[in-house]
Amino acid sequence: MTTGTTGTADATPLFGPESQFRAFFDDPRWALAMIRATVLEAAHPQIGAALADNSTFVTHPWRRLRNTFLSMRRMFDADPAVREREACRLNRLHARMSGSDSRGRAYDAMDRAARAWVVATLFESAVTMCRLSGQPLGQDTMERMYAEYRAFLAALEGDAGALPEDINDFWRYFDRVVGDELENTEAARVILYRLFDHLPAPALLDGMPTLWAAGRALIGPLLGAITVASLPEPYRRKAGLPEMPGAATLMQGAYLTAGFTRFLPEGWINAETIIETLSLSPDSDDPRARTMTALRARMKRGAALIRLLTPLSGDSDPDSVPATPPSTGEGRRSAEEFFRQVLDQTGDGHLDWPDLAAMARELATRLDLDEPEETRLYDAFAAWWRELQAALDTDGDGRVSADEYATAVPSLAGPALIRVAEVLFDATDKDGSGTIDADEYRTLFRTAFHRDLATTNDTFGRSAFVGDFLSFMSGRRTNTPYDPLLADA
Amino acid sequence: MDGNGRWAQLRSLPRTAGHRAAEATVIDVIEAARASGVEWLSLYAFSTENWNRPGSEVAYLMRLVRRVVRKHAPLLLARGIRCRFLGVADPRIPRELAQDFDDLATLTADNRGMTLTLAFDHGGRRDIVEAARSLIRSKTPADEVTERLFADHLPFPDTPDVDLVIRTSGEQRISNFMLWQVAYAEWVFPEALWPDFRAPDFLACLHTYRRRDRRFGGVPPQTNGALS
Numbered sequence: 001m002t003t004g005t006t007g008t009a010d011a012t013p014l015f016g017p018e019s020q021f022r023a024f025f026d027d028p029r030w031a032l033a034m035i036r037a038t039v040l041e042a043a044h045p046q047i048g049a050a051l052a053d054n055s056t057f058v059t060h061p062w063r064r065l066r067n068t069f070l071s072m073r074r075m076f077d078a079d080p081a082v083r084e085r086e087a088c089r090l091n092r093l094h095a096r097m098s099g100s101d102s103r104g105r106a107y108d109a110m111d112r113a114a115r116a117w118v119v120a121t122l123f124e125s126a127v128t129m130c131r132l133s134g135q136p137l138g139q140d141t142m143e144r145m146y147a148e149y150r151a152f153l154a155a156l157e158g159d160a161g162a163l164p165e166d167i168n169d170f171w172r173y174f175d176r177v178v179g180d181e182l183e184n185t186e187a188a189r190v191i192l193y194r195l196f197d198h199l200p201a202p203a204l205l206d207g208m209p210t211l212w213a214a215g216r217a218l219i220g221p222l223l224g225a226i227t228v229a230s231l232p233e234p235y236r237r238k239a240g241l242p243e244m245p246g247a248a249t250l251m252q253g254a255y256l257t258a259g260f261t262r263f264l265p266e267g268w269i270n271a272e273t274i275i276e277t278l279s280l281s282p283d284s285d286d287p288r289a290r291t292m293t294a295l296r297a298r299m300k301r302g303a304a305l306i307r308l309l310t311p312l313s314g315d316s317d318p319d320s321v322p323a324t325p326p327s328t329g330e331g332r333r334s335a336e337e338f339f340r341q342v343l344d345q346t347g348d349g350h351l352d353w354p355d356l357a358a359m360a361r362e363l364a365t366r367l368d369l370d371e372p373e374e375t376r377l378y379d380a381f382a383a384w385w386r387e388l389q390a391a392l393d394t395d396g397d398g399r400v401s402a403d404e405y406a407t408a409v410p411s412l413a414g415p416a417l418i419r420v421a422e423v424l425f426d427a428t429d430k431d432g433s434g435t436i437d438a439d440e441y442r443t444l445f446r447t448a449f450h451r452d453l454a455t456t457n458d459t460f461g462r463s464a465f466v467g468d469f470l471s472f473m474s475g476r477r478t479n480t481p482y483d484p485l486l487a488d489a
Numbered sequence: 490m491d492g493n494g495r496w497a498q499l500r501s502l503p504r505t506a507g508h509r510a511a512e513a514t515v516i517d518v519i520e521a522a523r524a525s526g527v528e529w530l531s532l533y534a535f536s537t538e539n540w541n542r543p544g545s546e547v548a549y550l551m552r553l554v555r556r557v558v559r560k561h562a563p564l565l566l567a568r569g570i571r572c573r574f575l576g577v578a579d580p581r582i583p584r585e586l587a588q589d590f591d592d593l594a595t596l597t598a599d600n601r602g603m604t605l606t607l608a609f610d611h612g613g614r615r616d617i618v619e620a621a622r623s624l625i626r627s628k629t630p631a632d633e634v635t636e637r638l639f640a641d642h643l644p645f646p647d648t649p650d651v652d653l654v655i656r657t658s659g660e661q662r663i664s665n666f667m668l669w670q671v672a673y674a675e676w677v678f679p680e681a682l683w684p685d686f687r688a689p690d691f692l693a694c695l696h697t698y699r700r701r702d703r704r705f706g707g708v709p710p711q712t713n714g715a716l717s
Contacts, residue, residue, distance in 0.1 A: 301599075304592035308562040312555075
């Protein structure tokens with residue numbers, strides 16, 4: 001893992017495997033730096049409002065992590081066509097995000113200054129990460145890296161004019177934004193204090209909630225403290241973040257330790273493998289999932305023992321009469337559960353357009369859709385949203401609460417939802433054959449056909465597909481292939 | 490596990506006290522069975538018909554069983570006993586209890602010492618109906634259904650035929666217990682009430698069984714093991 005480069009910026013291309021950005025890809029410090037950069041982004045009022053409204057990172061952080069990672073990878077791909085396509089996709093994605101924050105100020109994910117700030121935080125966090133772990137970058141490397149990040153912005157925006165051309169001016173720009181523009185936004189607080197405390201288990205560890213909760217209780221506050229201590233001092237003061245004794249040492253120790261992994265043989269730590277493994281759902285037919293099964297069995301047993309040994313609260317005496325919660329039937333989830341796990345993608349307790357847009361976004365990302373299919377999918381979801389709003393929003397506040405949903409579940413399977421299923425079928429059926437074959441199915445669900453599906457000759461017909469989608473969305477049936485797609489963290 | 494209620498009545502105690510006293514017997518019998526080399530032990534804790542008992546007694550039993558399972562889980566694990574639960578299908582079983590059953594089964598799944606099957610919310614006829622359903626679902630042609638194949642569709646198909654059934658408190662009925670597996674079982678009916686039943690009583694039952702002449706419908710073999 002080298003951070004010094006030989007040759008000048010002219011000799012090596014800015015993108016591709018030789019770039020500074022790629023050098024950090026598999027560096028564990030990058031994980032800490034990414035969290036820090038995300039907090040700084042969220043502290044920007046425009047970005048914070050967009051995140052708070054649209055982002056699924058609180059309820060589905062692992063899915064979000066995977067998507068972000070893959071997107072960054074494509075943006076720094078050696079092939080310009082891949083980069084351009086990804087930039088177009090991101091632009092389309094961001095163009096769909098605009099609104100106003102809680103104080104009524106408008107935000108727009110296409111705002112030039114805001115997008116420049118995102119790139120600035122990534123660059124600054126990479127530089128800071130190297131400083132904090134005791135291996136500061138040389139002036140040449142830093143300049144080269146800055147050029148890379150400006151090129152990244154240029155690929156998105158068409159030009160990099162929103163960021164200063166010279167790196168010396170960049171630091172003045174950065175300090176000015178931190179001092180003048182950053183605020184103690186809701187989104188930044190959520191990342192610092194709520195995300196890690198409530199981080200849901202990744203798909204791989206989903207069967208072991210006890211173990212996950214125990215680990216999280218330890219790691220969560222630690223990550224929070226490390227991130228706070230690494231933020232710029234002016235922002236910490238402004239946002240009223242605590243200065244805890246020892247936090248700075250802890251933070252530098254963490255960066256230093258993570259930096260030591262550079263002595264490991266190359267290829268030992270591969271971010272892509274780690275992220276892909278975490279996103280594996282247990283019933284996937286991926287060979288790695290099978291190799292994990294043995295480990296999972298052991299962990300499951302550990303979790304079972306912990307649960308059995310945990311003292312009962314209150315009702316340990318069989319003579320006392322505790323209130324027994326109503327048990328839910330197997331294979332169906334309660335309306336509240338479905339609302340929380342599937343419909344409320346942004347985790348704000350309400351069903352709103354951003355929730356459905358997040359579903360459309362996830363499906364479009366999975367299927368790697370181009371125009372005009374992407375717009376068709378969004379339009380279908382938008383029509384479904386209008387149908388839902390008309391049918392369910394009884395108090396007329398423009399959004400649907402869990403209660404409103406629970407009282408009106410049967411009307412969920414209207415014509416607009418069927419239309420969503422049909423558009424999704426067309427988008428999944430890439431070759432337009434009228435059936436979904438094994439490859440197309442795998443693209444959407446990342447797993448092979450299950451034998452209990454209504455399949456004929458290893459393909460999946462339109463009516464079966466639509467029926468399955470509707471039974472997931474309205475019949476609230478669990479254990480469908482849609483679960484890992486829309487319900488997993 | 491018969492006689493808990495009568496045991497309590499004899500002492501002018503509520504029926505629930507009898508169930509509570511049963512816990513000591515359960516542990517005693519498990520220990521005695523393990524020590525004397527029994528490889529398969531099944532306890533009939535709760536039948537599908539027991540749901541007809543008064544609601545308060547059923548609720549009490551659910552809480553008691555949960556407490557007992559949790560209390561003795563480490564012991565069962567340490568003794569190498571594989572635990573599993575037969576039945577447990579009714580939605581009236583509290584979710585926490587079903588979770589504890591699952592946890593104990595998962596925890597002890599790799600144990601090889603003795604297999605303890607706890608029949609809870611169990612009915613022999615229901616198991617047979619389930620097996621029939623499973624056969625039909627697998628689209629097995631009628632001609633191919635044999636006793637062997639049928640048994641493979643019962644819950645826990647690795648369970649061998651039952652050799653000995655002990656029914657305490659003098660009751661002499663089958664009461665829908667593992668109907669398929671008890672086809673050739675020997676039956677012993679000790680008079681002791683379940684809370685009074687102890688390891689020596691269990692060993693006495695084993696002794697009775699060993700003196701029985703098991704013929705499985707045939708004629709006695711020339712040499713009948715070490716006890717002939």
